[in-house]
Amino acid sequence: MRHPHSTAAACLTIAKCLFLDLFFSGKTHGRQGMKDSVIEQARFNMIEQQIRPAEVLDQNVLDAIATMPREDFVPDAFRHLAFADIEIPLGHDQRMLTPILEGRMLQALALRSTETVLEIGTGSGYSTALLARLGRHVTSVEIFPEFTRRAQEALNRHHINNVTLEIGDACQDWSSGAPYDVVAITGSLPLMPENYKNRLKIGGRLFAIVGESPVMECVLVTRLGEKEWAQEALWETDAPPLVNAPRPKRFVF
Numbered sequence: 001m002r003h004p005h006s007t008a009a010a011c012l013t014i015a016k017c018l019f020l021d022l023f024f025s026g027k028t029h030g031r032q033g034m035k036d037s038v039i040e041q042a043r044f045n046m047i048e049q050q051i052r053p054a055e056v057l058d059q060n061v062l063d064a065i066a067t068m069p070r071e072d073f074v075p076d077a078f079r080h081l082a083f084a085d086i087e088i089p090l091g092h093d094q095r096m097l098t099p100i101l102e103g104r105m106l107q108a109l110a111l112r113s114t115e116t117v118l119e120i121g122t123g124s125g126y127s128t129a130l131l132a133r134l135g136r137h138v139t140s141v142e143i144f145p146e147f148t149r150r151a152q153e154a155l156n157r158h159h160i161n162n163v164t165l166e167i168g169d170a171c172q173d174w175s176s177g178a179p180y181d182v183v184a185i186t187g188s189l190p191l192m193p194e195n196y197k198n199r200l201k202i203g204g205r206l207f208a209i210v211g212e213s214p215v216m217e218c219v220l221v222t223r224l225g226e227k228e229w230a231q232e233a234l235w236e237t238d239a240p241p242l243v244n245a246p247r248p249k250r251f252v253f
Contacts, residue, residue, distance in 0.1 A: 056100075058106070113134070143170070185242065187209070192219065
């Protein structure tokens with residue numbers, strides 16, 4: 001039986017999403033200031049009720065999320081769900097990471113303002129924008145040109161110009177511009193991507209989601225030397241797979 005508090009919380013979330021739907025669709029006739037207030041309250045709730053309780057406490061990360069309009073990177077049909085704890089569909093069977101996973105990834109990477117980033121999987125461009133806000137420059141690679149176009153438009157609207165978007169299949173490697181201080185792979189992979197370890201500078205960090213649904217693990221790899229890396233298991237999750245990710249070999253008897 002579902003706990004009554006859980007049911008109440010779920011109903012409240014649905015009600016908030018429906019309310020935001022009315023605002024984004026223009027079906028209300030309230031003042032613009034009231035609309036902005038509702039959106040900012042929803043953003044505040046996303047941070048205080050989802051992200052912070054997930055132990056994302058790095059103030060730089062929280063500030064970046066608070067000041068980067070997530071709703072402007074979400075497909076129009078789903079803008080009312082921009083702050084919900086769900087994987088928002090992007091098309092081509094791809095989905096955005098949840099706000100919690102975005103926040104935890106950024107905190108784990110501990111990005112500094114002088115660092116360069118390679119992101120595999122531009123998607124909506126929202127994680128790209130957050131990485132750009134925290135780092136010096138981001139190179140982001142996406143296999144679907146449609147996603148790259150939409151992401152570039154959103155980045156331009158917010159005057160984010162320390163990003164280079166590339167179109168290509170980076171499921172196994174991307175050597176252009178290497179080495180990087182940080183590599184963030186935003187789609188899941190069945191196996192740890194060994195090639196990307198070599199794209200790190202010494203001291204650099206790699207974030208990857210490794211495994212197969214429904215059990216995957218977020219992993220942080222730090223390069224300690226020319227041929228030395230440390231690997232840390234962070235938490236379990238389940239995330240959309242990276243397109244064309246190499247599959248492990250199966251034994252056939």
